[in-house]
Amino acid sequence: MAKIGVLALQGAVGEHMNQIKLLDHEAVEVKTGNDLCGIDGLILPGGESTAIGKLIERNDLLAPIQALAQQGIPMFGTCAGLILLAKKIKGSITPHLCLMDVEVERNSFGRQVDSFEVALAIPSIGDDISAVFIRAPHIVTIGEQVEILATYEERIVLARDGQFLGCSFHPELTDNVRILQYFIGMVNEFSKVPR
Ligand code: GLN
Numbered sequence: 532m533a534k535i536g537v538l539a540l541q542g543a544v545g546e547h548m549n550q551i552k553l554l555d556h557e558a559v560e561v562k563t564g565n566d567l568c569g570i571d572g573l574i575l576p577g578g579e580s581t582a583i584g585k586l587i588e589r590n591d592l593l594a595p596i597q598a599l600a601q602q603g604i605p606m607f608g609t610c611a612g613l614i615l616l617a618k619k620i621k622g623s624i625t626p627h628l629c630l631m632d633v634e635v636e637r638n639s640f641g642r643q644v645d646s647f648e649v650a651l652a653i654p655s656i657g658d659d660i661s662a663v664f665i666r667a668p669h670i671v672t673i674g675e676q677v678e679i680l681a682t683y684e685e686r687i688v689l690a691r692d693g694q695f696l697g698c699s700f701h702p703e704l705t706d707n708v709r710i711l712q713y714f715i716g717m718v719n720e721f722s723k724v725p726r
Contacts, residue, residue: 533718536561536570538596540586542578542611546703550711564595572605572718575612575628577665577701580637583611584627593628600630603724605694605717613697614668621671631695632674639669639686640699648705653681653689661707662688662700669699694721 532555537547539560551558551574561567573596575583587593600606608616608631615627619634640647646665652658662683670687673679681689681698688699689710696717702710 532556533571533715533722534559534569535715535718536567536573538573538575538583538587538592538612540578540590541583542576543609543701543703544576546701547574547576547609547711550703550708554708554711554715556715561592563590564592567592567595567599570599570604571722572607572714573599574714575606575608575615576703577610577612580611580614580627583615587615587627596628597630600628600694603694603721605696605714605721606630607696607698607711607714607717609698609703610665610667610701613670613699616695616697617670618674619672631692631697632677633670633687633690633692633697634672635668635697636671637668638666640664640667649683651681651683651688653710655680656713657709660702660709661705662698662702663704664700667699670697691717 534557536559548558616631617635621636648663677692
């Protein structure tokens with residue numbers, strides 16, 4: 532059983548917690564540095580990246596999360612969470628956690644009212660994966676090590692950079708747990724690495 536932290540400052544926290552529990556893993560809400568102790572993986576949920584970024588700083592979580600990343604702990608960002616992970620944000624000089632080697636563009640699929648759900652075929656995960664897009668970002672450029680896992684309308688919407696997984700959409704707002712299972716696979720892989 533893995534212990535997965537969910538950054539619980541703003542956004543779709545409960546939905547991630549529920550999906551983790553549904554898969555019989557332990558889910559922990561992360562609000563302070565102490566909550567990061569002993570977690571095997573961290574999920575950064577969707578919400579509003581500017582607000583979450585400010586709360587990360589206010590709650591003194593920036594350095595502790597970056598230190599955890601340094602140890603190789605897998606991290607999964609959904610929507611705003613992807614923006615938090617990215618090393619570059621188009622049009623902004625200040626990234627947040629600055630961990631995943633991608634550049635993202637915010638709000639690339641229209642406004643809040645333009646939210647939509649599609650079924651994506653993701654070769655390494657499965658066919659018919661429901662994806663909910665809500666003022667979603669997309670990945671504009673990727674570093675050499677980054678693997679593109681899914682595109683939608685020729686835009687990168689799911690990618691992996693070693694220990695980091697980032698997606699534009701909200702898998703936690705659907706019944707489909709396949710992407711979370713893929714992330715738990717990354718967590719299990721990492722926990723087998725001798726340290
Ligand atoms: N548009 C939001 C942002 O830029 C992300 C939206 C979401 O997480 N659903 O932070």
